[in-house]
Amino acid sequence: MSGARRTRALPLLGAGALLLFGCGHPAPGVTPLASVDPVVFWNNATIYFLLTDRFENASPGNDTALGRKQDGAVLRSFEGGDLRGVLRRIEAGYFDSLGVTAIWLTPFVEQVHGSVDEGTGKTYGYHGYWTRDWTAVDPALGTRDDLRALVDAAHRHGIRVLMDAVINHTGPETAEDPRWPDDWVRRSPNCTYRSYATTVTCNLVATLPDILTERDAPVELPSLLQDKWRLEGRLDRERAGLDAFFARTGYPRAPRYYVIKWLTDWVREFGFDGYRVDTAKHFEETVSAELKREAARAFADWKAAHPAQVLDGLPFYMVGEVYGFGVGPERAYNFGDRSVDFFAYGYDALINFGFKAEVKGSLDSVFTKYSNTLGEGALRGAAILNYVTSHDDGSPYDLNRADPLGAGSRLLLAPGGAQIYYGDELARPLNVPGTQGDANLRSFMNWADLERGGRTGEILSHWKKLGQFRRAHPAVGAGIHRRLQAAPYIFSRTLEEAGRIDRVLVAMDQGTGEKTIPVFGLFADGTVLRDGYSGASGMVRDGKVSLTTAFGLLLLSERSP
Ligand SMILES: [Ca+2]
Numbered sequence: 295m296s297g298a299r300r301t302r303a304l305p306l307l308g309a310g311a312l313l314l315f316g317c318g319h320p321a322p323g324v325t326p327l328a329s330v331d332p333v334v335f336w337n338n339a340t341i342y343f344l345l346t347d348r349f350e351n352a353s354p355g356n357d358t359a360l361g362r363k364q365d366g367a368v369l370r371s372f373e374g375g376d377l378r379g380v381l382r383r384i385e386a387g388y389f390d391s392l393g394v395t396a397i398w399l400t401p402f403v404e405q406v407h408g409s410v411d412e413g414t415g416k417t418y419g420y421h422g423y424w425t426r427d428w429t430a431v432d433p434a435l436g437t438r439d440d441l442r443a444l445v446d447a448a449h450r451h452g453i454r455v456l457m458d459a460v461i462n463h464t465g466p467e468t469a470e471d472p473r474w475p476d477d478w479v480r481r482s483p484n485c486t487y488r489s490y491a492t493t494v495t496c497n498l499v500a501t502l503p504d505i506l507t508e509r510d511a512p513v514e515l516p517s518l519l520q521d522k523w524r525l526e527g528r529l530d531r532e533r534a535g536l537d538a539f540f541a542r543t544g545y546p547r548a549p550r551y552y553v554i555k556w557l558t559d560w561v562r563e564f565g566f567d568g569y570r571v572d573t574a575k576h577f578e579e580t581v582s583a584e585l586k587r588e589a590a591r592a593f594a595d596w597k598a599a600h601p602a603q604v605l606d607g608l609p610f611y612m613v614g615e616v617y618g619f620g621v622g623p624e625r626a627y628n629f630g631d632r633s634v635d636f637f638a639y640g641y642d643a644l645i646n647f648g649f650k651a652e653v654k655g656s657l658d659s660v661f662t663k664y665s666n667t668l669g670e671g672a673l674r675g676a677a678i679l680n681y682v683t684s685h686d687d688g689s690p691y692d693l694n695r696a697d698p699l700g701a702g703s704r705l706l707l708a709p710g711g712a713q714i715y716y717g718d719e720l721a722r723p724l725n726v727p728g729t730q731g732d733a734n735l736r737s738f739m740n741w742a743d744l745e746r747g748g749r750t751g752e753i754l755s756h757w758k759k760l761g762q763f764r765r766a767h768p769a770v771g772a773g774i775h776r777r778l779q780a781a782p783y784i785f786s787r788t789l790e791e792a793g794r795i796d797r798v799l800v801a802m803d804q805g806t807g808e809k810t811i812p813v814f815g816l817f818a819d820g821t822v823l824r825d826g827y828s829g830a831s832g833m834v835r836d837g838k839v840s841l842t843t844a845f846g847l848l849l850l851s852e853r854s855p
């Protein structure tokens with residue numbers, strides 16, 4: 295399985311590199327130095343996670359699609375954001391300017407039409423995690439053509455696109471949404487999270503029917519989908535596709551295999567570069583491995599059919615939401631009565647739920663621990679994805695956005711992949727008057743603050759400089775960390791790859807104006823260094839470099855000839 299045993303010092307430049315350099319037309323923004331080792335690539339990735347409904351509204355005409363009303367509790371109806379809005383920002387270069395390597399979209403598949411109240415007010419499936427039909431784009435977000443245009447545009451910019459894959463549950467059953475058959479889902483018991491069984495074989499949330507992912511016995515295509523597809527004039531086509539899938543794979547017609555077929559069809563048709571797998575610890579890990587296997591095959595099929603759009607040889611990527619997983623002495627996640635190494639079941643990376651609290655303490659302790667664990671320790675050969683804010687974490691690094699610059703430095707300079715949550719870079723408010731629960735974390739993108747300029751523009755500028763430095767230097771996220779000076783803090787990262795060495799030196803709290811930074815032998819005398827934060831350059835003399843900049847943060851690397 296991918297992710298299981300990969301070495302870190304890489305005799306690389308194999309088939310992948312040939313593809314990268316051989317295709318003859320690298321996309322704009324793709325540095326030819328971009329690593330093609332998956333572990334390095336994803337530990338240095340900057341993944342921009344956005345809720346499509348909350349990012350940018352380019353098509354007001356689809357805001358009330360399917361007759362949904364905007365009568366939910368505050369921030370709990372569809373708010374109008376759509377795929378065309380994301381496309382517009384891709385084409386405007388917004389993600390390039392942040393050094394983004396991949397965009398993670400919330401699920402775009404058709405959501406339940408009705409609403410439910412789980413105790414936080416009347417709520418619609420604006421977030422995408424309440425599936426009604428895995429084979430259709432939700433019309434409030436756009437069309438299949440919009441989705442294709444988005445993925446194609448991202449690829450033209452050298453940016454990958456991750457699809458959010460939900461296989462654990464269906465959407466809730468509402469007055470406007472029919473019931474799923476009893477041989478497809480369970481409706482009890484509710485999960486209590488005391489053991490493997492009470493985490494997996496149960497309802498995560500009382501309102502969400504749990505798919506019988508353990509079932510191997512065949513089941514019929516649910517009548518709710520048969521009826522829907524008949525009305526849409528595509529029942530025969532969908533049935534033929536299922537027949538072909540089951541004939542090819544030999545899988546029984548069990549619920550999970552239908553869903554795997556539907557999820558991987560998007561990869562085969564649109565060229566998604568990876569999945570973020572939702573609620574990964576709430577279904578059997580063997581199902582994740584099956585999903586990965588089919589997705590990798592679908593990705594290979596897409597590449598074969600679209601040779602001109604292939605970015606490089608990176609394999610299909612899968613990052614899991616194993617809630618509570620963190621960086622520690624154990625590689626496996628402990629359910630209480632059983633431990634599971636998810637990296638052995640198709641996951642290249644797991645989201646790191648520990649980061650946002652750990653970085654409130656000593657930065658060097660966190661950086662050293664992550665570097666050691668990823669380099670030599672329990673997570674050798676694996677990747678992690680850090681975040682400071684996310685869509686259902688009510689205790690982020692900085693709930694009140696008091697430290698948007700510090701949040702950027704912490705996230706984008708840490709070893710491991712970085713997940714920017716939309717609006718981290720604009721200090722988008724995480725507390726909205728009148729809003730209950732997780733909807734607070736999902737306010738509409740505050741573009742208006744950016745247009746007003748001032749402080750918001752300065753915050754964005756900080757995130758852009760860090761993101762671009764990170765993108766240019768795989769050592770930042772995937773190199774070996776070394777503390778060079780405790781205070782003011784100076785550290786280095788070094789990555790050896792394919793006979794090339796990437797070295798960076800980061801100095802913090804240096805004060806504004808003229809400053810002299812010792813380089814601790816990292817760079818030889820006579821080397822010209824460039825500060826990625828200010829753009830200033832200086833030559834190393836007597837083991838030091840002197841620069842005059844208006845900032846206390848320096849991002850130093852050898853200036854390209
Ligand atoms: Ca819209």
Ligand SMILES: [Ca+2]
Nearest residue numbers: 494504576577
């Ligand atoms: Ca389950």
